[in-house]
Amino acid sequence: MRGALEVGLAFLRLGCVSFGGPVAHLGYLRTEFVERRKWLDDAHYGDLVALCQFLPGPGSSQVVFAVGMQRAGLPGALAASLGFTLPSALLMIAFAYGVAEASDLGQAGWLHGLKLAAVAVVAQAVSAMGRKLCPDRARVTLAALAAAVLLTVPGALVQLGVIALGGLAGYVLYGGAIPESEREEAGARGHGPALSVLGIFFLLLVGLPILAAAFGSRELLIADSFYRASSLVFGGGHVVLPLLRAEFVPRGFLTDDQFLAGYGAAQAIPGPLFSFAGYLGTTMATGAHAWLTGLLALLSIFLPSWLLVGGALPFWHRLRSRAWAQAVLFGANAAVVGVLSAALYTPIFTEGVRGPRDLAAALVAFVLLEHWRAPPWLIVALTAAAGQWLL
Secondary structure: OHHHHHHHHHHHHHHHHOOOOHHHHHHHHHHHHHHHOOOOOHHHHHHHHHHHHHOOOOHHHHHHHHHHHHHHHHHHHHHHHHHHHHHHHHHHHHHHOOOOOOOOHHHOHHHHHHHHHHHHHHHHHHHHHHHHHOOOHHHHHHHHHHHHHHHHOOOHHHHHHHHHHHHHHHHHHHOOOOOOOOOOOOOOOOHHHHHHHHHHHHHHHHHHHHHHHHHOOHHHHHHHHHHHHHHHOOOOHHHHHHHHHHHHOOOOOOOHHHHHHHHHHHOOOOOOHHHHHHHHHHHHOOOOOHHHHHHHHHHHHHHHHHHHHHHHHHHHHHHHOOHHHHHHHHHHHHHHHHHHHHHHHHHHHHHHOOOHHHHHHHHHHHHHHHOOOOOHHHHHHHHHHHHHHHO
């Protein structure tokens, strides 16, 4: 349990300072666990990111769960998810109770500064991952092509396509050049438990709507809506939000104004955007115990990711030790660098940098991170403080 406690505390700290959305989160995670703590190397981290890109649900939260599982098994995975999500979940539930005030957060100077911090963090992550995962001309070319495709034709399904094509290209280019590895990854498990976990995922996906229809329970309906939205959507929080609105606003569970107020607040908090579910669940309930419905919504929206990652990782461990799979990962990881490069430009750069002063601030933050080894939380604090002057 000491290992799980260490993991939980490490992710709790990140959950308090990880502003900027899912792509920025991947940068924070790499800085903390690849560079600083050295819990895993760049190649292994890239493998986990590639796996989570193929699974529906919140990508950065899935990587959090996977890194925690690598470090301390299932207790570590749950501790990582709880620590990373707790700060934003508490803030969103508090907002639903009226502790925070709805306002035009898009014009807040400190929020603008946080977007510039995200530019620096993601730029550093892309730079460092590119150096290690794209060491030759072929993989640099794959990364550049992936970025070019996504900048031209953005979309979650396109992301999956370029990673899959990158893996195919890696197999063609490197399939005969890698010796077979006899090494079995530490923590690999038999297929039986993993298949059981995946079976639970599909059982809930099919069973929750049936139970909700049979019993007419409001709580079951809420759980089904959040679980289904998370299970069937690729691309993370911004993609799932329209589905959640379509589930609850037309039914009268909450108003459009309430939905948009919570969405605005979610942009200003650290941690996963899926914590928005805590606000929605609490807002849809009434009374002093409305927070319990918020917790139900949070559990329902994150549970599919935990089941999918927990069920897929043992197969992933076995596959990645095979020569042909390593060749596929060479190409897929290069494509992941391209995916992150495209995301660095849009939405991270395009939403954060509005003029020369913003660009200058982002460059200074990048230099502090990359060459002066300043901790990300310090960059977040400095850019937030400078944000009002930059507007």
